[in-house]
Amino acid sequence: DTAVSQTPKYLVTQMGNDKSIKCEQNLGHDTMYWYKQDSKKFLKIMFSYNNKELIINETVPNRFSPKSPDKAHLNLHINSLELGDSAVYFCASSHSDGVQYFGPGTRLTVT
């Protein structure tokens, strides 16, 4: 199936741990994004990569580090997890300025 996929779907971990979330798209898009959706359902952009180059880096703690090994993949590594990092993280992709298509989300719970 053509889509944006993310792994894992659920992630439960303790404070202080380091974790990664992976994203892949097979839509042939050149731009990929990471969003955070908090408990109030507010969806906020974190990062965006265009052709493996970082183009958007919002005010995000530097414990969060995105990595794009190629145009089809954008991973998110989080160091020293905190309680406030608990949220749903969505990956999305698009053709440059086009419609963004979202992955299924990764529900991160930090205990």
Add this chain to the structure above:
Amino acid sequence: GQNIDQPTEMTATEGAIVQINCTYQTSGFNGLFWYQQHAGEAPTFLSYNVLDGLEEKGRFSSFLSRSKGYSYLLLKELQMKDSASYLCAVKHDYKLSFGAGTTVTVRA
């Protein structure tokens, strides 16, 4: 900063029409998007306006007035499966800024 406002909740009856308004003030404007998000799922694209006027797509229509910083999403012939959150998003500076979403509940 960016400001995108939409009502928090709306309730309507099956078969009825509901209009969700969105007003925005952003640093730039390259288009306005509407997404639907069911509980526990990803946002899915519904419609896109870049010029003033009405875009119709089956039961869903979206309107844009750039001079007023205003858009609405019109849902016609409501069905139970339309119960979801509807997100207004403005494209500017190479990114999307989202409103907080409007939760629509369709009652039988």
